[in-house]
Amino acid sequence: MIYDPYKENGVETITKSHTDYHQAQQDDILYINELQKNTSQSADQNWKLVESYYVSRLNCLHKEIEKTTIEDQKLHQSRDELLKEVVRLSQKSTELSLKNEALTRIIAEKENKITAFMYEESVTPDVTYAPLGVSLIDSTRPPSPKEEAKLKKEPSLFRRISSRLSMRKTRHKEADDCVLSKGSHLSESTPSVLTILGYLPGHLHAFYVLVKMREQNQAFPDRAQPYTGKAQVYSSGPPPYGAVPPS
Secondary structure: OOOOHHHHHHHHHHHHHHHHHHHHHHHHHHHHHHHHHHHHHHHHHHHHHHHHHHHHHHHHHHHHHHHHHHHHHHHHHHHHHHHHHHHHHHHHHHHHHHHHHHHHHHHHHHHHHHHHHHHOOOOOOOEOOOOOOOOOOOOOOOOOHHHHHHHHHOOOHHHHHHHHHHHHHHHHHHHHHHHHHHHHHHHHHOOOHHHHHHHOOHHHHHHHHHHHHHHHHHHOOOOOOOOOOOEOOOOOOOOOOOOOOOO
16 A cells, blocks of 8 residues: 555644634634623623613602693692782772772762752741740842852852852842931931930830831831741841831
């Protein structure tokens, strides 16, 4: 048998190459396993990071929800308090409006009474018999055109009162001047009362006074009124000149 050295070397070479191939496959497998292991670890780490982020975010959201809930409760309480305050103020406004209406009604009634008092006819009430006699009442006269114009203008309350008082004072002054002028003419034609009274006895003194006063009333019919049995009181002071005592 012929010895072939190349034949032995070829078998060994094939065996060695086959062994190297298996070793390379094992190395590849180990590398792949290591890579997969590292990849799984990195994936786990990534998932843990993601989970921790979302957990922290959820915790923050939960805290914000609690804070918002507390603020919402406070706002509800404030709204309830404001509603109560609005109800209270509306009730107070209603009460004040009712009081205002009542005061307006009272003021209107008083103004109507004052206006009626200003424009009504002067009526003297019936009183008991006065020992000093009877007072005469001023005769009423129709209003002048100027007075009618003033009434049409409807002046203020205080102006109307002052004008009424001034008109009354003017009428009294004119009446007194008229009485004095007529009395002076009468005194010129008749003797002095004092000279006559000096010669009369005591029981004729009062009778003479009554006669003279009746004569004066006949001379001034606008200032005299018949005696009706009822006393009439003069509103502005003592009895005027020419008052007739009851007979």
